[in-house]
Amino acid sequence: MNNIVFGKYIPLDTPIHRLDPRAKILAMLIALVAIFIPAGWYGYGIIAVVILFVIHLSKIKLKVIFKAFKPMIFMMCFLLVINVLSVKEGALLLDLGFLEIYSKAIIDTLYIIVRLLLMIMITTILTMTTKPLDLTLGIEYLLTPFKKIGVPAHEIAMIISIALRFIPTIIEETMRIMNSQKSRGVDFEEGKLKEKISAIISLIVPLFSVSLLRADELANAMEARGYVPQAPRTRYRRLKYERRDLILVIGAFLLLALMITLAIVI
Template sequence: MDNMILGRYIPGDSIIHRLDPRSKLLGMILLIVISFWANNPLTNVILFTVSGVFILLSKIPLTFFIKGLQSMFFLIAFTTIFQLFFITGGEVLYEIGFIKITTYGLEQAGIIFCRFVLIIIFSTLLTLTTMPLSLATAVESLLGPLKRFKVPVHEIGLMLSMSLRFVPTLMDDTIRIMNAQKARGVDFGEGNIVQKVKAMIPILIPLFATSLKRADSLATAMEARGYQGGHGRSQYRQLSWMRKDSVALVLVGILGLVLFLLKS
């Protein structure tokens, strides 16, 4: 739980921090799409090099990105191992029973591993350099044209903002409840997988209860302040699209074109 950094913002004055949140959000979406085109060693080396440059430009310590990868370790490991052992094709390198490790399976496992790592790095870079409220405002702004089709754009942005805001709070509550249960003698590391799942019940029940209480308090506070939805509401933080935002998106587009031409 200590490795969960989703929703955490690291204040800074780097060039990436100063970009408009809309350009960062669009850039991250483009980079995630581009990462699916990286299907050979050359394209993956290019993308990892670019991600390293982004990390340096953000001036955020590498440890934060490592924590982001650690929080997704089991998902990455499970998907990679599944690709390695159960994807057939190519020359058989090792075989035991129904499990085969082939050259094609090894290649696909490497591609999936790199893809997961890149997506996590790009999404972590976005959340660490963008305030949750600014990110929600960016989503609301980008979805603005959908208002013509009666899509509740403001409510979507509000839900996103509150979700990102309370993710660290929920993680802190989880750690607090786990420590309290450990003090009462609960051991979360012993037993088989079934016993470990059962040991999580003393965490989930109080966490669910505190989440409901917090949601009720938040709703009461919003009603007390006269919240009536997005109609006619102004924004305290005004977004400003500048030349550097356009340049950043153009560079990401050029990167995508290069990788599209180099993909297998």
């Protein structure tokens, strides 16, 4: 529970860390679109090389990125099983009598897995190199144009930053309640289904009530300091685009254009 590495900000000073969060979010979105363009293995090769280059620049250890893959392993196996059972095209690779495995099933699965891995890598780079507060600030700025059609940009950003802020608190709270219930003889690891359900209820109910309590306290504390979501406000931190941010976004667009070209040509 304490080693949730996925997306945790790592404070370093690299060219990637210094980029404007808005540019990074935009580039990430463009890159995600690029990944979904069926540009074949060459396309994915190119994207992978670009991503590895960015990872190298950001000085994130590959090991840490691989750790983020771990929770996906189960899903990948699940995908493989579904595909093997359903796809019956391509060359017959293996005939087990009760089950025939075709090449297309394997290739399709690989496609999905590669896409997923690339997506995880990109989002992980974003969250590992951007402070959570900068991230929400970036989201707020990017959503500002949509305010005209009634999107509550500031409120959304505030909700995200509060949620991020409370993740460690809630984890701590969970551990404490788990330990309290273990002391009362609850076994979270073993036991029959009925015992398991009762164990989870003994964790969930206090956790909910504590979270609601915290929310109430936080709301009061914010009101006590005169917080009004609609009020015009100034900022301590202002975001400023630099040339490198422009280069990043243009680079992302070029990557997208390249993928589209590849998809059409091949």
